[in-house]
Amino acid sequence: MLVLVWIFFIALSPLWAAEPTPPQFERDVVPLLTQHCLKCHGLEGRMAGLDLRTPNLILRGGDNGPAVVKGSAEESLLFKRIANGSMPPGSEKKLTAEQVETIRRWIVAGAPAAGSYGPVTQAEAPAVTVKDRQFWSFRKPVRPKVPQVGQSNGVRTPIDSFVLAKLEEKKLGFSPEADRVALARRAYFDLLGMPPSPQEMAEFEADLSPQAWERLIDRLLASAHFGERWGRHWLDAAGYVDAQGLDHLITDDKTAEGKYLYRDYVLRSFNEDKPYDRFLAEQLAGDELVNWRSAQRFTEEIKSALIATGFLRTAADDTDIPEVNTADIRYTVLHQTLQVLTSNLLGLTVGCAKCHTHKYDPIPQQDYYRLMAIFTPGYNIQSWLQPKERALPDVSASEKEEIDRHNTEVEKRLEPFKKQLEVLLRPSQERLLDEKLSKLPEALRADIKSALETPEKKRTPVEKYLVAKLGPLVEVKPEEVRTALNDEDQGKVKEVEEKMVPLKAELRSYGRIQAFYDVGPPPPTYLLRRGNFETPGPEVEPGFLAVLNDPEAPVHFPELSPEMKASGRRLAFARWLTNPDGAAGGLVARVMVNRVWQHLFGEGIVATLDNFGNSGARPTHAELLDWLATEFMSSGWRIKPLIKLMMTSSVYRQASFREDSAKAAKVDPGNQLLWRMRIRRLESEAIRDSILASSGKLNGSIGGPSVRLEYQPDGMVVVSEKQLTDPSSQWRRSLYMFTRRNY
Structure with missing residues (x-):
């Protein structure tokens, strides 16, 4: 019996010796590709057009064809390049023989993956229905008829009729007009952010003509300080700060040269009463409105258009630091940029669709990445420009060349004097450096000193890290060196510097513009599964939010002249946003009108300024909001007339207290119907x-x-x-x- 059992097992032995389970993509292949290949082929670059992050992308291949042919390692470029040692290139760590064999077996087994291989096609979004488009904020606003009211003696503007109609439904009316002192202070704080002077107050109180209030508003709107007050509102919504990068250390107040120019552009635009549609177009696509690349001289128009694109540079971007110049941080900059512009301009929580189709609004995940594709020619994950590399000279290429050539000649004449200074200063500088180095652990001293002496562009990653972390501790400042000199050397230094003064006066300079522009041809943009950049899905084309787009109108991107080297995507987006005949233009107008209302009345007609979607608040005066939006667009998208219209209304001129306040408060405790002026905190x-x-x-x-x-x-x-x-x-x-x- 035992012999039969052994014979049975011996007969089965070939089955036990069968080929082991083939490698799986996620378990066995991904770790190898991540360690040796993805830096150049997926995460931070796409060399030769090849992306190795997913099976689909590997099969599609790059410029040289598919990277893998299922079942044939000998025909697969991926295997051939790895096996012959040409990849990874140069001094990069090669795969071991065992790892190469894993890749071979995976390909021979048919390149199995846990997920199925779907076709590499464009992402298809769930259909947006007619019902979806009927939600109040997604409809194109239609100018409503101004309602008739019983208390018509209190009506000064159409705004009053809309508000009073709702008050009369509750048997309420306006509060008495505020006294002239309160009105003047209200106007000054709302428009300038500062109180009137005693003289200004006296002049207004003395002006008893019916036009006194309107004249006061006109004068305040014409003040240069108006742009400061209302520019601050915009800058807050845009997320503008002077600090550069993540701004996580209170002792580090670094900024980017010329960054403040965007702030000044905003102030100037509000003072000029620049039409809002033009204001948005310049900020979203100023570089696509002017041919700055080929200009012989930069005009003020060109410089202003480039400065305006600083709006797209307000997200925290700390990729100047090598340790965080990684794909995930780059995507974070893109995501933050999309969040700022969609919440600020459209009043929608589009960011909720980053990982999945929006839970409350008809915004498919595909739409999120279509929007992202509009900006990837500028924020190209694979061809990323660090913030310090993005800045443009505020002069044209030919002007810069002329200035640089002139300065080179002057520098040649300065060079002998610089060498004299170096001879005089170096001993003190080295002594001070050695003193500071002596306070560091001995094992680090030579390395940090060598790193400091190496030009920045030639430093290794380790040297860059040492300089970033320890450099401030051993930095020798010029004033320290001067103080350490003896009297004789100080005199010599002064004599040399005096000789350099007239030469330095000949040097010419140019500033920097922190602009946003296309850094190259549009790269492919992929839907990121669950928002994870390591699991890209199908490729998406640039496009707009379907719920705000005419389903019968195809998305069109203008063809710009080749010399502009721009995709035209952002310009098309700006025009779509401000088209008065489209639902998107109507929503943009509603959102801006609502923001202006909030700054003057303390709360928006829609209380959730950044959320006009299903999960946001509903408008307290929907018809008034639509009337104001259509008025805003038909009046040339101008903000100053809109403000004046609101401030000349009886609604704005009400007192904040009335004798029957208790009675009115019982009917409308939150003052949603605006039976009095809200009391507001001064920031x-x-x-x-x-x-x-x-x-x-x-x-x-x-x-x-x-x-x-x-x-x-x-x-x-x-x-x-x-x-x-x-x-x-x-x-x-x-x-x-x-x-x-x-x-």
């Missing part, structure tokens, strides 16, 4: 500005670099007097104080 910046204005210390200069701050041990943040170029700058408006995300 901290306006309080500081008011104190400065009232004390006579306010420096009223407009624009320019921000005033630097410093941090005291007790946590207080104060003006850095040592960094002031003008002592009176510390009394500038709060708008010009150095802003950051974290204090």
Whole structure:
């Protein structure tokens, strides 16, 4: 019997010796590709057009054809390049023989993967229905008829009729008009962010003509300080700060050269009453509105258009730091940019569709990545430009070449004097450096010194890390070197520097613009499964939100001249957003009108300023909102007339208290019907500005670099007097104080 059992098992032995389970893509192949291949073929680049992140993309291949032929390792480029050692290239770590065999077996087995191989096609979005498009904010606004009211003697503008009609339904009416002092202060704070002077108040009180209020509004709207007040509202919504990058260290107040120019552009635009549709077009696609690449000279129009695109550079981008210049951080910059512009301009929580189709609004996940594809020619994950590389000279290429050539000649004449200075300063500099190095662990001293002496572009990753982390500890500042010199050497240094003064005066310079522009041809954009950049899905084409798009109108992107080297995608997006005949244009108008209303009345007609979707608040006065939106568009998208229309209404001129307030509050406790003017808190910046204005210390200069701050041990943040170029700058408006995300 035992013999029979052994014979049985011996007969089965060939089955036990069968080929082991073939490698699986996710378990066995992905770790190898991640370690050796994906940096150049998927995560941070797409060399030769090849992306190796998913089986579908591997089968599609790149410029040289499919990377894998199922069942045939000998015909598969991926295997051939790995097996012959040509990939990874250069000094990169090669795969071991065992790892190469794993790749071979995986291909021979048919390149199995846990998920099925779907066709590599464009992503198809769930259909947006007619019912979806009937939601109040997704409909194109239609100008409603101004309602008739019983208390017509209280009507000054159509706004009053819409508000009063709802009040009369509840047997309520307007509160009495506020006294002239309260009205004047209200207007000054709303339009300028500062109180009227005693003289200005006296002049208004003395003007008893029926046009006095309107004249006051006109004068305030014409003030240069109007742009500061209303520009701040826009900058807050756009997420503008002076600080560069993640801004996570309070001791680090680095900024980008010329970043403040975007802030000044916004102020100037509000003061000029630039049409809102043009304002948006410049910020979204200023570089596609002007032919800046081929211009012989940069006009003010070209510079302004490029500066305006700083709107797309407000997201925290810290990829200047090598350790965080990675694919996930790059995508984060893109996601934050989309969040800012969709919430600010469209009033929608589009970011909820990053990982899946929106749970509340008809926004498929595919639409999110279609929007992203509009911006990937500028924020190209594979051909990423670090912030310091994105800045453009504020002169044309030919002007820059001319200036550089001139400066090179001057520098040649300066060189002998620089060498003399180096001879005089180097001994003190090296002595101070050695003193600071001596405070570091001995094992690090030689390495950090070598790293500091190596030009930045030639530093290894380790050297870059050492300089970033330890450089500030051993930095020798010029003033320290001067102080360390003896009297004789100080005299020699002064003599050399005096000889350099007339030569330095000949040097010419140019500034920088923190612009956004296409960095190359549009790259492919993929839907990211669950929002994960490591699991790309089907490719998507650029497009707009389907729920706001005419289903019968194909998406069209303008063909720009080849010399502009731009895709035209952002310009098409800007035109779609501001088309008064489309649902998108209507929504953009509603959102902006609602923001203006909120700044004047304390709460928007839609309380959720950034959410006009299903999960947001409903408008308290839907017909009024649509009337204002259509009025705004038909009046040329101008903000100043819109503000004046609201401020000349009886609704705005109401007192904030009335004798029968208790009775009215029972009917409408939240004052949603606007039976009185809301009492509002004055924000901290306006309080500081008011104190400065009232004390006579306010420096009223407009624009320019921000005033630097410093941090005291007790946590207080104060003006850095040592960094002031003008002592009176510390009394500038709060708008010009150095802003950051974290204090």
